[in-house]
Amino acid sequence: MTEEIIIAGFGGQGVLSMGKILAYSGVMQDQEVAWFPSYGPEMRGGTANVTVILSDERISSPILHEFDTAIILNQQSMTKFESRVKPGGTLLYDPNGILHHPTRKDINILKVEGSRLAVEMGNPLTFNMIVLGAFLKAKPVIKLENVKKGLEKSLPERHHKLIPLNLTAIEIGQENLVVVQIAEAGC
Amino acid sequence: MGELRLMKGNEVIAEAAIRCGCDGYFGYPITPQSEVMETLMTLRPWESTGMVVLQAESEIASIHMVYGAAGAGKRVMTSSSSPGISLMAEGISYIAGAELPCVIVNVQRGGPGLGTIQPSQADYNQATKGGGHGDYSLLVLAPASVQEMHDFVILGFELAFKFRNPVMILADGVIGQLMEKVELIDQRPRWTNEQILEISGEWATLGKPSGRKKNIITSLELDSYMMEKNNLRLQSKYSQMKAEEVRYEAIACEDADYILVAFGSAARICQKTVQIARKKGVKVGLIRPITLFPFPEKIIAEYATKVKGFLSVEFNAGQMVNDIRLAVNGKTRVEYFGRMGGIVPTPDEVETALEQRF
Numbered sequence: 317m318t319e320e321i322i323i324a325g326f327g328g329q330g331v332l333s334m335g336k337i338l339a340y341s342g343v344m345q346d347q348e349v350a351w352f353p354s355y356g357p358e359m360r361g362g363t364a365n366v367t368v369i370l371s372d373e374r375i376s377s378p379i380l381h382e383f384d385t386a387i388i389l390n391q392q393s394m395t396k397f398e399s400r401v402k403p404g405g406t407l408l409y410d411p412n413g414i415l416h417h418p419t420r421k422d423i424n425i426l427k428v429e430g431s432r433l434a435v436e437m438g439n440p441l442t443f444n445m446i447v448l449g450a451f452l453k454a455k456p457v458i459k460l461e462n463v464k465k466g467l468e469k470s471l472p473e474r475h476h477k478l479i480p481l482n483l484t485a486i487e488i489g490q491e492n493l494v495v496v497q498i499a500e501a502g503c
Numbered sequence: 504m505g506e507l508r509l510m511k512g513n514e515v516i517a518e519a520a521i522r523c524g525c526d527g528y529f530g531y532p533i534t535p536q537s538e539v540m541e542t543l544m545t546l547r548p549w550e551s552t553g554m555v556v557l558q559a560e561s562e563i564a565s566i567h568m569v570y571g572a573a574g575a576g577k578r579v580m581t582s583s584s585s586p587g588i589s590l591m592a593e594g595i596s597y598i599a600g601a602e603l604p605c606v607i608v609n610v611q612r613g614g615p616g617l618g619t620i621q622p623s624q625a626d627y628n629q630a631t632k633g634g635g636h637g638d639y640s641l642l643v644l645a646p647a648s649v650q651e652m653h654d655f656v657i658l659g660f661e662l663a664f665k666f667r668n669p670v671m672i673l674a675d676g677v678i679g680q681l682m683e684k685v686e687l688i689d690q691r692p693r694w695t696n697e698q699i700l701e702i703s704g705e706w707a708t709l710g711k712p713s714g715r716k717k718n719i720i721t722s723l724e725l726d727s728y729m730m731e732k733n734n735l736r737l738q739s740k741y742s743q744m745k746a747e748e749v750r751y752e753a754i755a756c757e758d759a760d761y762i763l764v765a766f767g768s769a770a771r772i773c774q775k776t777v778q779i780a781r782k783k784g785v786k787v788g789l790i791r792p793i794t795l796f797p798f799p800e801k802i803i804a805e806y807a808t809k810v811k812g813f814l815s816v817e818f819n820a821g822q823m824v825n826d827i828r829l830a831v832n833g834k835t836r837v838e839y840f841g842r843m844g845g846i847v848p849t850p851d852e853v854e855t856a857l858e859q860r861f
Contacts (some may be wrong), residue, residue, distance in 0.1 A: 340509055343507070343509050343684055349683065350681060351682035351683075355535060355680050356620055375683075376775040377773075377774060377775035377849075379677065379772050379849055379850070380775075380849060380850070381851040381852070469509075470509075
């Protein structure tokens with residue numbers, strides 16, 4: 317199993333930390349992992365993205381042209397990454413702020429209203445965990461118990477009291493995944 | 504098995520330095536390697552192992568602090584990124600001339616000048632052909648994974664002391680920022696003064712006991728005949744490195760028609776290119792030089808008579824390709840593909856370049 321993922325959105329949405337928790341969870345499941353961020357003069361409000369690779373084998377390139385899954389959290393990232401999902405791959409997005417919805421027929425398209433659900437939960441900071449939950453529902457590549465261990469590993473101890481809240485957010489994401497389209501066969 | 508962690512390449516440089524018993528780090532922050540000193544400052548090794556961590560006023564000051572501490576037989580290091588390494592060039596030449604051991608990490612970014620903060624390999628020539636003035640060579644290690652960032656700090660100190668020569672770890676922004684699993688060595692003690700006396704007492708300035716001649720650390724020698732002798736000694740050291748320390752990895756080369764040659768993160772990208780090309784039925788292999796000086800010229804010369812061509816893949820305008828051409832010596836075609844200025848090519852892009860050139 318190899319799962320090549322790009323997570324892309326605004327700086328401040330928790331894109332990099334969501335990737336980090338996913339990578340840590342992969343380590344807890346004895347997988348090979350790679351986490352490679354876009355880095356540069358990005359700041360809150362600018363674009364940020366991270367490549368996460370989970371695999372049973374040694375990982376070759378952390379730099380990829382195409383992805384098994386793209387998790388897209390703003391319009392700029394939709395424009396940039398829709399074309400870079402492998403045929404038959406998966407595009408998961410939050411429709412909040414998306415003006416041009418994905419149009420490809422040869423990929424699975426899924427959505428989760430992460431921004432809205434996070435506000436309803438009363439804590440907008442849970443946004444990235446809701447999206448992570450939706451991803452894990454769509455692609456159950458990591459067991460939930462290992463995500464919990466990943467959270468414990470990646471969060472500093474003083475934040476461990478927030479783990480139950482994060483796990484609730486993951487559950488909400490899992491429950492609110494919406495399938496928009498299944499890839500057309502033969503595409 | 505040692506402790507397993509998920510870490511960034513830059514962070515692991517700091518962790519490995521502390522764990523292998525490094526005595527001092529002197530540096531100045533610059534993207535994309537600032538996490539090295541940030542991590543050291545967070546871990547506060549001066550409270551545990553007694554290792555000194557100091558942010559100097561500039562790169563020029565940091566390399567000369569390394570010079571001073573290395574002269575006292577201590578295991579010391581610095582790290583920077585391309586423009587900072589240029590500032591250090593004078594000091595590096597002095598350290599090589601004075602024959603002192605140290606580890607210098609360059610997490611390269613795009614140049615020339617201040618350039619960009621994105622990954623690059625455009626300092627290959629600077630690292631392997633000098634950088635500073637005079638006939639000197641650094642032993643240059645090129646890590647291609649976070650684990651190798653860890654391992655090469657330890658190996659770097661071993662080689663630096665074996666040859667009394669500066670060792671450069673030539674990484675780039677990709678490996679510096681990349682997070683992977685890494686197995687850490689257990690904490691080793693720093694050398695005691697008695698150990699330093701035993702290991703480096705013949706040359707290090709540790710205070711002169713009566714009855715022994717003075718140890719003098721200098722690169723200055725105004726008598727040209729003596730200076731030529733010094734140069735010959737340096738050259739014989741570099742020959743010994745060529746004989747004993749060449750390291751490389753050859754992947755899928757046995758049946759290959761074409762061989763990619765790439766180092767550092769470019770080699771990771773090329774591993775995937777090998778997979779893509781082989782799925783299409785093209786027999787492609789990869790040679791990854793791990794030591795850039797000494798360069799693995801023998802293995803390349805061996806394959807030169809067997810393959811239809813080499814493609815050098817670099818994040819620069821074509822620097823290592825010249826060393827490949829020297830090794831191949833006209834026996835087969837040697838082409839170059841690369842991107843510059845902080846652009847990192849994808850595995851598919853390399854595969855297309857291979858198809859176009861051959």
